Amino acid sequence: MSAASHTETAPAALDTTRGLNVMVVGVGGQGVLMISKALALIGQRQGLQVKQSEVHGMAKRGGVVFSHVRFGAEVWSPTIARGEADVLIALEWAEGLRWLEFLRPQTGVFIADTRRIVPPFACRSRRHGAPMAYARETPAEVLDKVGEGYALDATAIARGLGESRAANTVLLGVLSASMDVSAADWLAVLETLAPPKSRAINLKAFEAGRAWADAARGDPSLSFDAGFDTHVTQADLPDVSVRHTINAAWCKGCDICVKLCPERCLALNEHQVAYLKAPQACTGCHVCEWLCPDFAIDVQTTLGT
């Protein structure tokens, strides 16, 4: 049950001195690693032992990224087992749901951006406005399963401040409201991590997240984004720019990529070498890259156009 939705008083702050296990999840380019570095520094500033591990092999391709941060008097393993995360921070809604089982039942704190980054594979129908195969749980349903939960449109808050990439710092501000760490420690860590030119916006984003969480902790009805719509359509697909390269010297013309491209945008030329016939139709799904037996294709995607 959501403590935030069933108590009149604000939930107690997490006792950092006893140690903490925090998972941070999202997709490449969202700033997962900045949050985990900030938490590692916070742990160190409390005089605790810190261990951190991360997976970010697909980070530059919009792939899944996650990080475990553990701190305490003594920490042996850098990874968090299922059901043992005190906090799960999700920078993308469906990613948060995917890792929910890692959160401590009854007591875990779930903090999620309701922003959706819908993968091309979720698009089963190309009809305009067709629904997508994407997580359909509402924030209210999810928050009811966790000890304490907050779901907000952190990206919109950050965009309103002038920099949508500061959504991760908004979420850090939300987390700070649930931890017994001094404001001075948080500010020192932000000043260490944020480059000088984005320091001011990061401080504003942190304060905005903190203010949002303070309000939500005082009024449970504010702890989830009431405007969140579970019906996902093509309009929710993020703007992605794709760089698709075929190494002609390595292509042996097997035709696999041509046959299996879901968008039918590849073909073989007169030399039996694959080429991108319809670049405007390419979604950057990576299928051709993964299936080419000769590693002749390189697909790079970046969020934003």
Ligand code: SF4
């Ligand atoms: S990445 Fe490859 S398989 Fe996917 S749409 Fe583009 S060309 Fe087709």
Ligand code: SF4
């Ligand atoms: S799968 Fe690879 S080798 Fe086969 S046609 Fe495509 S690029 Fe060439």
